[in-house]
Amino acid sequence: MDVRPADILTMKKPHPCGARTMYVIRAGMDFKLRCTGCGREFMVPRNKIERYIKQITRNISETENPHHQT
Numbered sequence: 077m078d079v080r081p082a083d084i085l086t087m088k089k090p091h092p093c094g095a096r097t098m099y100v101i102r103a104g105m106d107f108k109l110r111c112t113g114c115g116r117e118f119m120v121p122r123n124k125i126e127r128y129i130k131q132i133t134r135n136i137s138e139t140e141n142p143h144h145q146t
Contacts, residue, residue, distance in 0.1 A: 079103045081100050083099075099112055103122075
């Protein structure tokens with residue numbers, strides 16, 4: 077699964093605050109995520125979180141030209 081920093085993940089199950097979307101801060105063997113509802117940051121192992129991801133939303137301008145510097 078191709079998850080990158082700055083992606084927004086829509087999850088199958090909600091966070092305890094009720095939000096279903098998470099912002100990816102760091103991606104690797106672990107994900108560092110920030111809940112978009114309450115702002116809590118937490119680390120989760122990749123193999124545990126991948127099965128709960130419903131959709132990945134990526135910023136369009138990043139994918140068009142990732143090496144473009146402004």
